[in-house]
Amino acid sequence: MGNILRCFTGGDNHGDDHYRPHYHPTSEPGIILHSGWGSPPRFQPDHHQLGPHGGVASLVQDLFNFESTSMVPEALRNNVTSSKKAQVKWYRNILEAYKNCSPPPKTAAEAARLVAAALSRIQRADLEGFLAFYNLLIPSFSSASTSSDYQPSSLPEGIQFVLNTLPVHNKCIGDGDGFTAYVDTADPRESANVPLEVHEMVIERTQARIDRDYQTADALLRSLNEAGYKIITILGEEILAKKYRIRMRGIDAPELKMASGKESRNALVKLIGVKRVTIYVYGQDQFGRYVGDIYCDNVFIQVKHELCSHNLWFYGFNYDVINVCLDSGVFQEQMLKSGHVWLFKTYDKRPEFAQWEREARAACRGLFASENPEKPWDWRRDQRNANIPVY
Structure with missing residues (x-):
């Protein structure tokens, strides 16, 4: 019932903060040289990445780390308000989405769309904070868009x-x-x-x-x-x-x-x-x-x-x-x-x-x-x- 209460109060169940530990990423942001799911990707430093923890490569690395450790990035707490327990669910959903996405996202826009679809149930502020954490482009949500990735640039005549x-x-x-x-x-x-x-x-x-x-x-x-x-x-x-x-x-x-x-x-x-x-x-x-x-x-x-x-x-x-x-x-x-x-x-x-x-x-x-x-x-x-x- 926490999701409904947050709709009205803006809060979250912080009593679950110790549900999962956080981890500190050890690698620098980079670009993926090998994206096969069977083995960890190799990264090459990319100095064009924005921020200390940004880009598609960082997101993918965190997903690999989450799969093996069930831990989420420590610094994410600075961008979102939901509990660690909620964050664990987010990464689980994104990981599932990533595994079933063919081909995997290569650009920031593609990664942002994948994340938005996987996390369509969370608060808008948390979604924006998550995307900002990875320096991913924030999708332009229309007046009725948070639950679907499909939104054409222009609508046919007659649609209300x-x-x-x-x-x-x-x-x-x-x-x-x-x-x-x-x-x-x-x-x-x-x-x-x-x-x-x-x-x-x-x-x-x-x-x-x-x-x-x-x-x-x-x-x-x-x-x-x-x-x-x-x-x-x-x-x-x-x-x-x-x-x-x-x-x-x-x-x-x-x-x-x-x-x-x-x-x-x-x-x-x-x-x-x-x-x-x-x-x-x-x-x-x-x-x-x-x-x-x-x-x-x-x-x-x-x-x-x-x-x-x-x-x-x-x-x-x-x-x-x-x-x-x-x-x-x-x-x-x-x-x-x-x-x-x-x-x-x-x-x-x-x-x-x-x-x-x-x-x-x-x-x-x-x-x-x-x-x-x-x-x-x-x-x-x-x-x-x-x-x-x-x-």
Whole structure:
């Protein structure tokens, strides 16, 4: 629960300061001559490095030292406010990201992006302090960017805002074109909009748990959910997140009760399940869902699929590891090309969408393997004519 409390107090659990010792780097900053992971890198002094402890080479050396000693740099405490225990988690996350990054970062900008993605859950001030410690370039965060590395320089016309989500849990995917997403309220766009009563409920719940008044804590948790917020535990820390119901723009999936409905949902689960996504929101539909294009372009961390069924907590599961998406591009493209959804011609005239659907039809993929697949809008119309409520 420390992460949530820090959102309101700016403090940290300094009682854990002796969780791990610090170490003092012994080598000078330099450039990597050999970056194979199996053996320690060799360094050549680089007098162009800034500061006493700077550059990609210093970061990589500290990661190697951390892997063998579980110790973090002594001087880092001058740049950040979080405890040593928290710093140990940071280096563990960055080390995992570095091992799974191919090719490894070579420039300061690449290293900064890797660190920002691996430490997307920490306070902005600590992230900036960590990057400054290594003289790495600080990424230019937009108004809604701290949870995703993917942020184009210019947004297409019509986009109202951008959401960068926490990992999308499989249970939150309703069908092949819609899901529920949660956004960390530490995100700059969200933090300014959290109602005061929500802050108060979080603090009261924390105190109730300290007092072991679990009945009150559970009641407050339900009130948070009703207000559109959820407390989610990731990597052992609680995060206050805002709930968003999402409708994928330009496509229409078979309803779950239709033929191919479950196959369409399963296809979307494989694409975005347990992954962070970026959503370009164009507006809301008549049901209050946010309509947008869904992207994913982080390339740093991949969790093996067998890990995703163990030791996870998210909407009832516990995340020990987070899966960051390795796919890129708009997800509607992949759903259309695989034949798991229809182009929603009434609302979207993009020619590339029509081309992707034609390709699936020609190859008889997915629902187009049937000679005359039923259209979801026709199915919903028939249901409504029979007085059966449907979206």
